[in-house]
Amino acid sequence: MTFIVPEVKDARLEVENRVATLTLDRHDVRNALTGTALTEAIVTTAEWVNQCEEVSVLVITGAGSAFSAGGNVKDMAERGGDFAGDVAEVAARYRRGIQRIPLALQEVEVPVIAAVNGPAIGAGFDLANMADIRIASEKAKFGETFLNLGIIPGDGGAWFLQRLIGYQRAFELTLSGRVIDAREAKDLGIVLDVTEHDELMPRVHELARHIAAQPPKATRLTKRLMKMGQRIELKDFLDLCACFQGLCHNEPEHLEAVNRMLERMNKSS
CATH class of the missing domain: 1.10.12 (Lyase 2-enoyl-coa Hydratase; Chain  A, domain 2)
Structure with a gap:
């Protein structure tokens, strides 16, 4: 290897055949993006792949049973962590925290594939939608569930989802807060393909290697x-x-x- 892979906390970053794979590795909290170091891991990886000419594709997936549960609901209930403070404090924490993810991923120069291994809920759903391509395990579920908790998609999810599937369908999913399975997600155009669970990473890496072999x-x-x-x-x-x-x-x-x-x-x- 002629390049240095950055160290990331709460995640694993590996490179093979010009494909970088970032695995969110906080199964204990279902890979929640708040209350962990995962935001920093995603942003660090996004910035690194832009500088590393030896990487042509970025894959993002989750360890354990979930892709990402989004925000930590326990912290919300306790008004702690990223959700503590008055209006100005919470807004500033969003800007300095989770909102760095969409800004960083929007600037990634290489194709990004989300390998959705399990539930992608709230900000986890939005994270998947920030990728260029989504491939889902049959165990995956998707939900724009913010309104169920009395909040809005503060990470930019409403911007990404309507560009992916159109305003009307995005509006229904966002306002109903319902959770859909992988098959419906494919029918709606959210995911490109659905695989058996054990075939998810082989399928994703096959596609990633094919793209990475291009000039x-x-x-x-x-x-x-x-x-x-x-x-x-x-x-x-x-x-x-x-x-x-x-x-x-x-x-x-x-x-x-x-x-x-x-x-x-x-x-x-």
């Missing part, structure tokens, strides 16, 4: 284009595509990929 610089530029295509006009987008294409045509990886394609064509002819 790495062009992969990062393509993700950037996909993100920017959501918010800029077509003419400006095409101008950007022309500039990015100029970069790609002048990268050694482009010529290497073209030569590989020609070799395959010659062999098949």
